Amino acid sequence: MKCSPKRLPRIAALAAALAAVFTARAELAGYIQNLELTSRLQGVFFRSVSLAGGTVLARRPPRETRQALGAFVLASPNEPELYALRAREAELALDFAAAEADWKKYAELAPDRGAGLLELADFYHRQLRPDEEIEALAAAARAAAPESEKLLPPPRQRAWRSFERIQQLAAAHALPPRTAIAQYRAWIARYPRESSLYSRLLDLLLTQSGAPAAEALLAEYEKAFPDEAAFPVRARAQLARRQGGPAQALAVYDRSFQPLWPTELIREWFGLLKQTRGLRRFHEQARAAAAANPGALDPAARLFYYWQQQGHPEAARRALTGF
Numbered sequence: 001m002k003c004s005p006k007r008l009p010r011i012a013a014l015a016a017a018l019a020a021v022f023t024a025r026a027e028l029a030g031y032i033q034n035l036e037l038t039s040r041l042q043g044v045f046f047r048s049v050s051l052a053g054g055t056v057l058a059r060r061p062p063r064e065t066r067q068a069l070g071a072f073v074l075a076s077p078n079e080p081e082l083y084a085l086r087a088r089e090a091e092l093a094l095d096f097a098a099a100e101a102d103w104k105k106y107a108e109l110a111p112d113r114g115a116g117l118l119e120l121a122d123f124y125h126r127q128l129r130p131d132e133e134i135e136a137l138a139a140a141a142r143a144a145a146p147e148s149e150k151l152l153p154p155p156r157q158r159a160w161r162s163f164e165r166i167q168q169l170a171a172a173h174a175l176p177p178r179t180a181i182a183q184y185r186a187w188i189a190r191y192p193r194e195s196s197l198y199s200r201l202l203d204l205l206l207t208q209s210g211a212p213a214a215e216a217l218l219a220e221y222e223k224a225f226p227d228e229a230a231f232p233v234r235a236r237a238q239l240a241r242r243q244g245g246p247a248q249a250l251a252v253y254d255r256s257f258q259p260l261w262p263t264e265l266i267r268e269w270f271g272l273l274k275q276t277r278g279l280r281r282f283h284e285q286a287r288a289a290a291a292a293n294p295g296a297l298d299p300a301a302r303l304f305y306y307w308q309q310q311g312h313p314e315a316a317r318r319a320l321t322g323f
Contacts, residue, residue: 041085044068062093080109084119096127107136114143114158121165130173137162137169138183141190154191163187177208195225202235206242214239229258230265237268246276259301270309282306294322 044065046057060068069086076082087102103123110116117140124133141162149157163183170180184201191197198221205213218235225231233256241249253269273279283306289299303319 040072044072044085062089065089066093066098078109080106080111080116083109087123091123091126099123112143112146114140114146117143118158118162121162130169130175134166134169134175134179134183137166138186141166141186154194159190160187163190177204180204181209192224195221195228195231198224199231199235202238206239211239211243229256230262233261233265234268237272246272250276250278257298257302259297266305266309270305279306279310290319290322 042057045060047060048055049058066086066089069082069089073079073082073086083102083106087099087106090096090099090102100123103120107113107116107120110119117136121133121136121140124130124136141159143159145157145159154160163186166183167180169175170183181201181204184197184204188194188197188201198217202214202217205217214235218232221228221235222232233252236256237249237252240252250269250272253272257269270279273282282302286299286302286306289296290303293299300319300322304316307313307316307319
């Protein structure tokens, strides 16, 4: 029987959905391969089956394993791994309400609360429930860090990775901006000395909340990092460009200039000058200022950077030699 062209996309979508379901179930069942089957648990997951070649162990269905695990839970109600095992079996049986209850109990009892909450977050991820997943990830980020992370840099720590995952979720599911902003605030509170987080939040505030929120964040940054000048200049130039165009951004660079600016800030400034065809005017103004006041460092430094950014190191050295 031939299939009409109109039905092909629907069949392809159905096949993809079924493949995703079977893949998820295969991943859930895979934990049995890594489970240390002690004598206590062997009878829970396997039963002996006689075949022509001898006796082998066969996997019990979730209906049976869940009953057996329930008896173990009653006997040892504070053993977290039992809840995790029963939760996985409940997922295989498509009893997601029971699975959620067991994952929550596991997170509550787990020796490492953060790791338990990540397991709960993974369950919500499999269920396509981003709001609950973010809630679990945020709780994991607030949990105490394990001893193994004490010497790791922040981007390799569990809390940092949890916040990264939250932002990816918020973007992938197009969640309201307030969700991402609130989680960035929590991220900064968890890592107050990581200046890169302010830059990331600023980009979000500029697109979602406008100038007042961005200005407030800049004030917070300057209070937290009083010796760091590059980010405030860059941020104010970005804000000015959104409000008044490239000319306003150039004005920010011009009035904020310091001779010892970091290289990336100089590069950004001259990139904008080149983009707006303002290099010639910049050079003329700097040369006139240097001629009027040969002992001033500011115009000499501007001439130095002008020639440096044009790829003329000899001319740049002459500008400083003249000073």
